Amino acid sequence: MGDVLGQLVELLRGQLDSPWLWGIVFVVAGLDALLPFMPSETTVVMVAVLLGPDLPRLAALAAVAAAGALCGDCLGHAVGRWGGPRLIARLLRGERGRRRYAWACDAVARHGTLLVVAARFLPGGRVAAGLSTGGLRFPLRRFVLLDAAGAGLWAVTSTGIGAIGGAGFAEEPVKGVLLAFGLALAVVVAVEGARRVRAARPTSAR
Template sequence: MEVLGQVAEIVGDRLGSPWLWVIVFGVSGLDALLPFMPSETTVLVVAVLLGHDPARLALLALVAALGAWAGDCLGYSIGRSAGPRVIARLQRGPSGRQRYEWARTRIEQHAVLLIIAARYVPGGRVASALATGSLRYPLRRFVPLDAAGAALWAVYSVLIGYAGGATFADEPEKGLLLSFGIGLALVAGIEFGRRLRPRTPRQGKMSDRASL
């Protein structure tokens, strides 16, 4: 609680600064390449501290969505330029390679669902952006699908933060704790459901792999 209180104080002192939006945009974008970047945490904290301020909450969702979309497009471009073999080598360690192969297989089977929903799976956003690019999934399809996914993620994160802030309007550290708990529970539920889902044989390669 003490740590959350300090975080709330630090961010709260910057709510009126334009640099806050630059940070939200940057962290949301870099999370597409560096999975340790706390994009969702940043959006949750800001949403909790903004409280009942519809205009700035809407701005927060817009900035976070634009940052996430820009980062995903950058990841797609890197994957498309590097190719599957280079990307597979870049995903160092068994877990990194497994995430990439998981994303690659899912793209060949369910590209639309993965582009929108992979960001809710730990490490899935990085693997999805790189895999769609390396497999040359059509850019004209990736861009609007990813924009929809980024928008849904941003609204979801802001709403969770708003729920915590509205519940504990005068105690932001408790609002942060509640929001983090809700977020972790939802992510854990998604991951649990993914692991329970029966594995299907790998289907043929995408019919629309051809480049633009």
Template sequence: MFELLDTLTTVLRENLDQPWLWLLVFGIAALDAVIPLSPSETTVVTVAVLIGPDPARLLLLFAVAAGGALAGDCASHLIGRRAGPGLLRRMQRTERNRRRYEWVRTRTNKYTPLLVIAGRYLPGCRFATGMATGSMRYPFGRFLAFDALGACGWAAYSVLIGYIGGSQFTDDPLKGLLLAYGLALLLCGCVEVGRRIAARRRQANTEVRVGEPV
């Protein structure tokens, strides 16, 4: 596994100036909003590690990743606007996807800015948020503004994680990748723990209100 990863990093490092690599980053960042299994964050972090302490290239990576993420989110939003009930039913065939969609839909009107900006850090929520806001005809201009903030924040976070790994191990990108992935997993774990704590508190508050005498 490590030999394969080392070979991959060598190939990518030798092609950092090739246009196809930047098109690949843009495409994967965009596809993650339509195909939730697309490894957008992993791709951006990996390229950032290989770039290392090179401000010009890191800035270019940030712009390409943010642009791709924004394009993909807008695509999922427009698909939601035009999909109709048929596609939405197909999207909700599995129980997991149905729960995601309902969770996003019921909170769209009240928490749309938060969902659009922060939802991208939760697995599958980028697609669900775009489809839900689109199907509910949320104003596209407002969606675009909030999503631009979210895309820029996500791109900056991913590039920064990769930069930390690459700057610490400039002569050994494999170790830089492992450090960056470890940091990313740690941050994701903290976000998930915080989300569960908040959900339990909301549930406890709801039970208290329900149990109060009328």
């Protein structure tokens, strides 16, 4: 695994001065809204590690990632709004996908604002949130404004995590990437844990 990661790091390092790198970040961040296997956060974190303390390019990375994420989320919202239940069912095949969609639908009805902003920090949350808010006709203008805030928060967080890894291991980018991945995993675990605690409260109170 270390050899593969090292090769990937070297591949990205060779593209740091290429304009294609920004296009890749934008596209991957966008497609992750409908294809959860796309490594959007991984890509942003790794590029941030390699950029090191270059603040202007780190800011550009966060901006490009946020713009790509916003465009992808709007596409997912549009699919949910106009695709109909049949298309949504095809996109969310499997029991896990259906559970996520049912959870998101319930969350939209109770606290849609938090869902739109924070769902991207949960595994598969972007897909379920975009489709469910669209399918339930969540107000489009409000969705775009809230999602822009969420996409910006996600991009800045991912870039910051990568920058921390790059600063800690400036001469050993592979170790920096591993540190950044550990920090990113800790964020996801914390958010998921908070969600489960919040979801369990009404049940325990009954």
